[in-house]
Amino acid sequence: MIESWRWFGPRDPISLTDIRQTGATGIVTALHDLPNGAVWPEADISARRDMIEAAGLKWLVTESIPVHEDIKTGAPGWEHKARNWARSAVALARQGVATICYNFMPVLDWTRTDLAYELEDGATALRFEYAAYAAFDLFILQREGAEACYSADEIAAARARFQAMSPAERDRLTANILAGLPGSEESYTPDSFRERLGSYRDVGREDLFRNLQNFLDFVLPEVEAAGGVLALHPDDPPRSLFGLPRIVSTQADLERIAAMHASRAHGFTLCTGSLGAHPDNDIPALVDLLADRIHFLHLRATRREDDPRSFHEDAHLAGDLDMVAVIRAVRRLERQAGKVLPMRPDHGHRILNDLTGTSTPGYPAIGRLRGLAELRGVACAVDALGTAGAQ
Known part of the structure; x- marks a missing residue:
């Protein structure tokens, strides 16, 4: 190699x-x-x-x-x-x-949903959290027809995750998903997305x-x-x-x-x-x-x-x-x-x-x-x- x-x-x-x-x-x-x-x-x-x-x-x-x-x-x-x-x-x-x-x-x-996920040793890593992703899709982006992609339990978990987020956390999640990670082809606003x-x-x-x-x-x-x-x-x-x-x-x-x-x-x-x-x-x-x-x-x-x-x-x-x-x-x-x-x-x-x-x-x-x-x-x-x- x-x-x-x-x-x-x-x-x-x-x-x-x-x-x-x-x-x-x-x-x-x-x-x-x-x-x-x-x-x-x-x-x-x-x-x-x-x-x-x-x-x-x-x-x-x-x-x-x-x-x-x-x-x-x-x-x-x-x-x-x-x-x-x-x-x-x-x-x-x-x-x-x-x-x-x-x-x-x-x-x-x-x-990724989190760019600074703290590990036990104090280091930080990238993370994809499904409940946070679903919360963004369903309750922040409010994508048309999104509910059909999730079970009732998944929607409930996403709602709870969304409700537990502060406004700053919701903004950070949106930026992490839409702003474009290194090497990404595009970045978006919610409307353009x-x-x-x-x-x-x-x-x-x-x-x-x-x-x-x-x-x-x-x-x-x-x-x-x-x-x-x-x-x-x-x-x-x-x-x-x-x-x-x-x-x-x-x-x-x-x-x-x-x-x-x-x-x-x-x-x-x-x-x-x-x-x-x-x-x-x-x-x-x-x-x-x-x-x-x-x-x-x-x-x-x-x-x-x-x-x-x-x-x-x-x-x-x-x-x-x-x-x-x-x-x-x-x-x-x-x-x-x-x-x-x-x-x-x-x-x-x-x-x-x-x-x-x-x-x-x-x-x-x-x-x-x-x-x-x-x-x-x-x-x-x-x-x-x-x-x-x-x-």
């Missing part, structure tokens, strides 16, 4: 110099200042690449080129948006940034699968010809939110999507946290199943709570995930496929000076450094013992 680090560009409070000191050699980034749907100028790509290389690092993965909502809904003119997406991807590949992580989550990207949800009124799971297929048919030949590979990120959380379809959540979803194209340029980002939040997903088995369709790794762990739809980010070697088994499977994949995968320690707890310093939610310096060191240690141990002998 190539140790890499998510960097949000020159405005990121964690500098390239800081990243160099972590031991990571790869950078995962994007041109975050460009609007969704814009073509990325090749000159801007090369300038960002040169900036990274001047710091002694290499831009390995683009995360991500946002997929416009018109593409996901199949709205009239979606082909123009897809053409722009393909032009950006081709420009990246020509500049030596071949791997493109993207997602196909409708409206919202990754979603309701409007965007309305554009999916006639889009179901089968429609979304079809629109993904159409998108891939449109962009994949050009990207592959330029030497690029596409790495689709799973849904986070891996289940429907706000009545929207989600299609990249389970093993069955991944197998169906893999079958859309035989090309090995069509593949996945294996995000152990996103997939691990679904109790039916066996992550080491998924590594073996998807094999050389995996082009990029997000390694982190989540811990499901009493309500298994709720979870929080745990330490990288804790939670509901057997990270040792995952890394063993990755080493088998790399050996058999004859390639080395870029990996980044995904998310991290705010610990030590992270708690008083400035960092992007989910992406503190010291918390991720701890995760990277732990993952590095597991990889070294697996290599020393031998992948086969460690079974």
Whole structure:
């Protein structure tokens, strides 16, 4: 695995110099200042690449080129948006940034209800609390038809959760869900969010699968010809939110999507946290199943709570995930496929000076450094013992 680090560009409070000191050699980034749907100028790509290389690092993965909502809904003119997406991807590949992580989550990207959930040791983590999410949907957003998505008991629990919140807590929950977390494609107000949800009124799971297929048919030949590979990120959380379809959540979803194209340029980002939040997903088995369709790794762990739809980010070697088994499977994949995968320690707890310093939610310096060191240690141990002998 190539140790890499998510960097949000020159405005990121964690500098390239800081990243160099972590031991990571790869950078995962994007041109975050460009609007969704814009073509990325090749000159801007090369300038960002040169900036990274001047710091002694290499831009390995683009995360991500946002997929416009018109593409996901199949709205009239979606082909123009897809053409722009393909032009950006081709420009990246020509500049030596071949791997493109993207997602196909409708409206919202990754979603959390709490960005500073306090753990027993005083660290803080990201959390998705189902009752708080339902309280927002039912009683703050007041989404039309939302009641049909919940049982009577769930509505009662959501009402109690809502009534227990202060006005400031309700505002904070709204901001956490709608303002856009790092790397998100969009941010919304409640009114604009309701409007965007309305554009999916006639889009179901089968429609979304079809629109993904159409998108891939449109962009994949050009990207592959330029030497690029596409790495689709799973849904986070891996289940429907706000009545929207989600299609990249389970093993069955991944197998169906893999079958859309035989090309090995069509593949996945294996995000152990996103997939691990679904109790039916066996992550080491998924590594073996998807094999050389995996082009990029997000390694982190989540811990499901009493309500298994709720979870929080745990330490990288804790939670509901057997990270040792995952890394063993990755080493088998790399050996058999004859390639080395870029990996980044995904998310991290705010610990030590992270708690008083400035960092992007989910992406503190010291918390991720701890995760990277732990993952590095597991990889070294697996290599020393031998992948086969460690079974």
